[in-house]
Amino acid sequence: xxxxxxxxxxxxxxxxxxxxxxxxxxxxxxxxxxxxxxxxxxxxxxxxxxxxxxxxxxxxxxxxxxxxxxxxxxxxxxxxxxxxxxxxxxxxxxxxxxxxxxxxxxxxxxxxxxxxxxxxxxxxxxxxxxxxxxxxxxxxxxxxxxxxxxxxxxxxxxxxxxxxxxxxxxxxxxxxxxxxxxxxxxxxxxxxxxxxxxxxxxxxxxxxxxxxxxxxxxxxxxxxx
Amino acid sequence: xxxxxxxxxxxxxxxxxxxxxxxxxxxxxxxxxxxxxxxxxxxxxxxxxxxxxxxxxxxxxxxxxxxxxxxxxxxxxxxxxxxxxxxxxxxxxxxxxxxxxxxxxxxxxxxxxxxxxxxxxxxxxxxxxxxxxxxxxxxxxxxxxxxxxxxxxxxxxxxxxxxxxxxxxxxxxxxxxxxxxxxxxxxxxxxxxxxxxxxxxxxxxxxxxxxxxxxxxxxxxxxxxxxxxxxxxxxxxxxxxxxxxxxxxxxxxxxxxxxxxxxxxxxxxxxxxxxxxxxxxxxxxxxxxxxxxxxxxxxxxxxxxxxxxxxxxxxxxxxxxxxxxxxxxxxxxxxxxxxxxxxxxxxxxxxxxxxxxxxxxxxxxxxxxxxxxxxxxxxxxxxxxxxxxxxxxxxxxxxxxxxxxxxxxxxxxxxxxxxxxxxxxxxxxxxxxxxxxxxxxxxxxxxxxxxxxxxxxxxxxxxxxxxxxxxxxxxxxxxxxxxxxxxxxxxxxxxxxxxxxxxxxxxxxxxxxxxxxxxxxxxxxxxxxxxxxxxxxxxxxxxxxxxxxxxxxxxxxxxxxxxxxxxxxxxxxxxxxx
Numbered sequence: 001x002x003x004x005x006x007x008x009x010x011x012x013x014x015x016x017x018x019x020x021x022x023x024x025x026x027x028x029x030x031x032x033x034x035x036x037x038x039x040x041x042x043x044x045x046x047x048x049x050x051x052x053x054x055x056x057x058x059x060x061x062x063x064x065x066x067x068x069x070x071x072x073x074x075x076x077x078x079x080x081x082x083x084x085x086x087x088x089x090x091x092x093x094x095x096x097x098x099x100x101x102x103x104x105x106x107x108x109x110x111x112x113x114x115x116x117x118x119x120x121x122x123x124x125x126x127x128x129x130x131x132x133x134x135x136x137x138x139x140x141x142x143x144x145x146x147x148x149x150x151x152x153x154x155x156x157x158x159x160x161x162x163x164x165x166x167x168x169x170x171x172x173x174x175x176x177x178x179x180x181x182x183x184x185x186x187x188x189x190x191x192x193x194x195x196x197x198x199x200x201x202x203x204x205x206x207x208x209x210x211x212x213x214x215x216x217x218x219x220x221x222x223x224x225x
Numbered sequence: 226x227x228x229x230x231x232x233x234x235x236x237x238x239x240x241x242x243x244x245x246x247x248x249x250x251x252x253x254x255x256x257x258x259x260x261x262x263x264x265x266x267x268x269x270x271x272x273x274x275x276x277x278x279x280x281x282x283x284x285x286x287x288x289x290x291x292x293x294x295x296x297x298x299x300x301x302x303x304x305x306x307x308x309x310x311x312x313x314x315x316x317x318x319x320x321x322x323x324x325x326x327x328x329x330x331x332x333x334x335x336x337x338x339x340x341x342x343x344x345x346x347x348x349x350x351x352x353x354x355x356x357x358x359x360x361x362x363x364x365x366x367x368x369x370x371x372x373x374x375x376x377x378x379x380x381x382x383x384x385x386x387x388x389x390x391x392x393x394x395x396x397x398x399x400x401x402x403x404x405x406x407x408x409x410x411x412x413x414x415x416x417x418x419x420x421x422x423x424x425x426x427x428x429x430x431x432x433x434x435x436x437x438x439x440x441x442x443x444x445x446x447x448x449x450x451x452x453x454x455x456x457x458x459x460x461x462x463x464x465x466x467x468x469x470x471x472x473x474x475x476x477x478x479x480x481x482x483x484x485x486x487x488x489x490x491x492x493x494x495x496x497x498x499x500x501x502x503x504x505x506x507x508x509x510x511x512x513x514x515x516x517x518x519x520x521x522x523x524x525x526x527x528x529x530x531x532x533x534x535x536x537x538x539x540x541x542x543x544x545x546x547x548x549x550x551x552x553x554x555x556x557x558x559x560x561x562x563x564x565x566x567x568x569x570x571x572x573x574x575x576x577x578x579x580x581x582x583x584x585x586x587x588x589x590x591x592x593x594x595x596x597x598x599x600x601x602x603x604x605x606x607x608x609x610x611x612x613x614x615x616x617x618x619x620x621x622x623x624x625x626x627x628x629x630x631x632x633x634x635x636x637x638x639x640x641x642x643x644x645x646x647x648x649x650x651x652x653x654x655x656x657x658x659x660x661x662x663x664x665x666x667x668x669x670x671x672x673x674x675x676x677x678x679x680x681x682x683x684x685x686x687x688x689x690x691x692x693x694x695x696x697x698x699x700x701x702x703x704x705x706x707x708x709x710x711x712x713x714x715x716x717x718x719x720x721x722x723x724x725x726x727x728x729x730x731x732x733x734x735x736x737x738x739x740x741x742x743x744x745x746x747x748x749x750x751x752x753x754x755x756x757x758x759x760x761x762x763x764x765x766x767x768x769x770x771x772x773x774x775x776x777x778x779x780x781x782x783x784x785x786x787x788x789x790x791x792x793x794x795x796x797x798x799x800x801x802x803x
């Protein structure tokens with residue numbers, strides 16, 4: 001089955017070029033040129049991954065990201081020309097899983113896209129228990145006291161990576177490699193933002209986390225049961 | 226009734242220890258006095274230097290004192306002279322009239338026997354001496370010096386003023402010129418034994434039978450002296466009052482001037498600390514108001530210019546951000562297309578294939594140049610912010626080394642790391658520090674001529690450091706300060722080989738400065754160069770010294786010190802500080 005990619009970008013030359021590159025990789029590509037029609041096309045084409053430019057006419061990228069996230073956990077990779085911390089963090093906080101800075105190399109983009117698509121190819125029956133959460137890895141569900149919690153696939157991957165080795169402290173770099181698929185060091189802000197998002201969903205008190213604990217100066221670990 | 230006895234005991238015990246406390250040795254006393262004088266002097270000097278007001282008051286009072294002293298002395302002298310000369314004049318007139326009346330009484334004396342003559346002389350002297358008890362004059366009648374006849378009439382004195390108080394010189398003068406009065410100022414002792422100035426006037430009288438006699442009138446100047454004393458005291462008091470008054474006037478005047486100046490200084494201080502809305506009070510038309518108005522005008526124009534600069538900087542930042550987006554999107558398309566063409570260059574003609582390769586590498590170079598330029602303009606706009614995180618510098622260094630490993634292998638440079646024994650943790654922005662280290666490493670590999678590059682880490686109380694030492698071409702004198710200049714190249718004729726942008730070290734320099742750290746360079750032609758990055762362990766805690774040596778000299782002294790004592794960080798001097 002071919003994975004489908006939705007590209008939301010107002011620059012037609014770039015969209016077309018991206019289409020060529022991704023089709024060469026054997027992916028199905030749907031294009032969208034503005035923010036206003038993005039949601040309609042998203043619902044209609046049901047993509048496996050969304051590439052989203054942050055600056056869009058109509059509704060801006062961050063808003064589109066928020067709306068997609070409101071109704072689905074589909075992986076979102078932002079395409080951004082802004083290197084300012086605030087823009088990147090705003091994009092990540094609105095729900096994007098990863099981002100690629102323009103100008104990027106084709107291999108870089110493909111690696112990101114593959115990393116986000118990969119998880120749907122590995123169904124292994126496995127049950128994990130961390131704190132008062134029970135995780136069904138194959139079924140992609142997390143339950144507290146029998147009630148399911150809604151996590152995006154990336155948040156789920158992050159939690160599983162931590163929960164599989166609760167004795168180990170993960171540095172941000174290791175998490176980037178395991179969860180995001182970065183070969184070399186990337187932007188550790190990705191990890192920080194997503195840990196915050198994950199905590200806001202699974203912790204009873206996100207201010208005093210008990211499941212994903214910060215180890216100062218090193219990284220994160222799954223907290224003691 | 227316990228209280229009294231206790232009181233007594235207390236008093237006694239105090240008395241017992243009193244001598245030791247109250248009478249310190251002379252030595253301690255002088256020492257204390259000296260130290261007290263010393264501290265007073267220092268206090269005075271400090272005030273003199275620090276306070277304009279104090280200086281003005283003290284100098285005005287000193288000048289006033291000098292003027293009062295000169296004027297007072299002069300006036301006092303004039304008054305004293307006037308008083309004495311007045312007294313001499315009246316004394317001469319009195320003496321003349323008394324002498325002539327005495328002469329006429331002697332002339333008209335009927336009996337000329339010694340006893341009656343003596344009686345007459347006593348009468349005359351008694352009459353000539355003042356009738357009252359105010360002792361305003363004394364009279365002496367004595368034989369003339371050249372009267373060698375029998376002393377039928379003895380010397381007659383009106384009181385206990387003795388003959389010896391008549392100076393010999395005066396007597397000689399009368400003997401030489403008997404027809405005139407002779408005047409002299411002498412000092413006699415008053416009835417209380419206090420020395421008093423006096424005027425003595427002598428003239429010649431002729432007694433019947435007894436012959437030539439001299440008659441002396443002594444007028445004590447005690448009244449004049451008293452008057453002078455009163456005058457002097459009045460002058461002194463007046464002078465002191467005047468000096469104090471001058472001081473007070475100076476105080477008030479300087480207060481009027483210095484206060485606004487102090488206020489201006491305060492407002493200027495606030496302005497310079499960034500409170501641009503501070504203004505001086507400027508009321509009225511006087512000089513102070515003018516000062517205030519021009520000061521405020523200056524502050525206004527400063528504020529306006531700063532606003533303009535801020536606006537400009539905002540526009541610049543905005544522009545940089547827009548350029549960033551506008552350039553990056555087409556560049557992405559070019560990059561994707563270029564790579565696609567590059568990947569399929571095998572299917573092309575050799576010349577087209579080579580073009581595809583050139584296109585590919587130049588897109589890389591263009592991209593890094595754009596990235597560096599945008600980074601630099603972000604620094605210039607003041608938009609660069611630190612993303613601080615407690616980080617072990619050993620990890621950052623390791624990552625930087627891994628990222629340049631391919632280039633090092635290509636150039637045949639071996640990278641040797643001398644890490645610290647313990648952790649090397651500091652609050653830094655790991656992305657920026659890694660970028661600095663990558664730039665330093667690339668620089669060392671490029672100029673290291675294939676010889677090994679040594680990376681050393683160091684840590685001390687409040688700083689961490691990494692130094693990158695190569696044994697390549699080195700730097701000529703004066704170049705250590707230039708290497709951080711944008712687009713600067715040691716030798717413009719040298720071919721650019723590895724496509725650096727010429728901005729790497731400049732950006733590193735800005736990154737180090739953003740951390741409030743140092744990035745310093747040292748080099749010697751043919752010996753090699755050393756770049757040292759020193760960063761504070763905690764933000765806001767300034768670096769005292771770098772834990773690592775920069776120059777070989779420092780290295781040697783550090784090694785010597787390390788041998789002599791336990792490990793201690795070595796202070797670094799020289800080199801180009803950032």
